Amino acid sequence: MKRRTLLAAIGLLAFLSANGNIQPADTRKLVLVTAETSNVPTLSPEQVRRIYLGAAVNVDSHTVVPLRNNSDPLLREVFLQKVVYLSEPMYERTLMIRLLEGKGARPPAYDNPNELIAALRATPNAVTYLWADTAAATQGIRVVAELWVEGK
């Protein structure tokens, strides 16, 4: 009986590994998402960086609207380190300078994840960043870029 159970467990693990769906529990992944109805295509890391630095980026004749997710400090720091390559004060300063010079808009920031998702759905061509598991659990959004995978 024990032997059969062990074999079944090994078999299940092998099946899951072959499908690539298993990940260590602590592996984190940051993804860029948009509303399911949005026309935003897949974006490159450099495009995402430019969008979030306040530059107007048109993709397929659509202006992408960035939304900032401030609901999780770690998520915010990962985004700053992996996407814009700036510290938070410097990022804020950069956005402010661009705004004052009239060269770009300051992406709105949301502390509440529910408000963020609502704004994402309500704003045409809006994008934001989420943990991959959060994105997978949220209805009505789709992933347009993988920004960071832990350990890669």
Add this chain to the structure above:
Amino acid sequence: MPRFLHSLTARLVLGVLMLGLLLGVALFGSVLYLITEDYKAQFINHVRAQSHLLVALVGQDVRSEKLDSMISDILLTGQVVDADYALETAQGGRRTFFGRPRSGEIREDFFFGEHGDNIYYIAVPIVSADGARHGALSLGFDETYVNERLAQVYRRGAYLAAAYTAVLVLIAGMLGVYIGRPLKHLRQVSRDIVKGRLKRNLSVSSNITEIADLAGDLERMRIELFRRSEEIAATAERHRAILEHAAEAILTLNEEGHIESFNVAAERIFATPKTRSSARPSAASSWRRRSAAASNRTENRVPVPGCRSRRCAATAKACRCCCPSAPFGTATTRCTLRWCRTSANA
């Protein structure tokens, strides 16, 4: 020591010291916190920007020789203490390590001081100009320099806080002396007034309104006291003259029955010089007897010696207590003589 602690100067110093410590901790704590956060943010910004710049440069020409050269150059400055890269070339994967030997994989940092290893690890993808990913570069930036700078800031902050507290205490002490001096003067003058030295003018000069007002009030009080004491002295002198020169014998006794004073007329009537009778009990008894006899003669009072029966022999009415110096019937606690009227309307 406890007396000094209750003095104005000590109270001021202690109060300012407490306030200084309270404000100092809040103020310096806030400033140090802001400085610390700013240092950390600057460091993180430097690390992220430098890493991004480096991979952007590498991305233009992805060759391991160039990467080796660049990393060796960065390591020379000492800002980066640990580095490695994994490059996927046409010939296959290659991983190169620089800097200090390490056991196991690095753990990437996202906050200053994370993982407690004094190194801020960052991993950045090596992407060529066409957007193709060629590998990843990991750099370990030294956090020690920032920590040393922060320690220096804390040390200097502590010195500054100590100097700030010392200056506060010094100022409080000087203020205590400045306020305390006129108050001491006022206290001295008040004692003089209590001792009856009213002629000395009160001159306390102070710029502090409350002290100046207090000195003014005290000076007015002194002047009023002086005026009243002069009036009392004049009144007393007038009364003494009236008593002395009255035609009737007037004498005063204290509660024990001792004669305190009597006038010239009393001297004459009782034929006793003032020097013999004053404040003597025996003389008082004598005066009482003589006074009683005189009173009896004039007002038909019958003395009841010892007043044992407490009844008047003539009228059988209750005796009434009387002191020789008081009107008939006035009861005193120490009355030794009792009288009764013998007249019809008594």
